Amino acid sequence: MPGSTDGKPLTSDQAWTQLAAENLGRLITSTEDGSIEVFPINYVRLSDVIMLRTDSGTMLSTITTSPKVVFEVDHQDLESRSTWSVVVHATAHIVSNDWARRLAASCGLHPIAAPYARHIVVLTPLSISGRTFGIGRAAAGPPHPDDSSETDTKGQTLS
Secondary structure, eight states, X not given: OTTOSSOEEXXXXXXXXXXXXXXXXXXXXXXXXXXXXXXEEEEEEETTEEEEEEOSSHHHHXXXXXXXXXXXXXXXXTTTTEEEXXXXXXXXXXXXXXXXXXXXXXXXXXXXXXXXXXXXXEEEEEEEEEEEEEOOHHHHOSOXXXXXXXXXTTSOXXX
């Protein structure tokens, strides 16, 4: 329902379908000292795993020392005033061989920041959950030119 903040849970199948429709998410890791790191990263869904590509650096080192990660993807559709969010708790596995790199390339997985990223990371889900929400007018931005209803400063319809 538009304007709802409670959301509606997605089934596991619906969450996987939503993941397959996008290609940019956030990988959340924790370091040995407990610090949280968040990395925007592109990905592909392959069956029941998620594949990422990265180069050496902070992400790779945190995954090596602490392979339990969280992966999150959001999508907002202003036209339909809806949004969804999917969260995957997973174990990250570094797979850096030629076969994995060829598979990643054949699936269209190309890294955002490091064009020659050599390391493939496969996320094996431990759990997946998601929610879909309607978004109110304030979150959706200014009213559409065809929308003749008046709103207050908080985006609430006055009539």
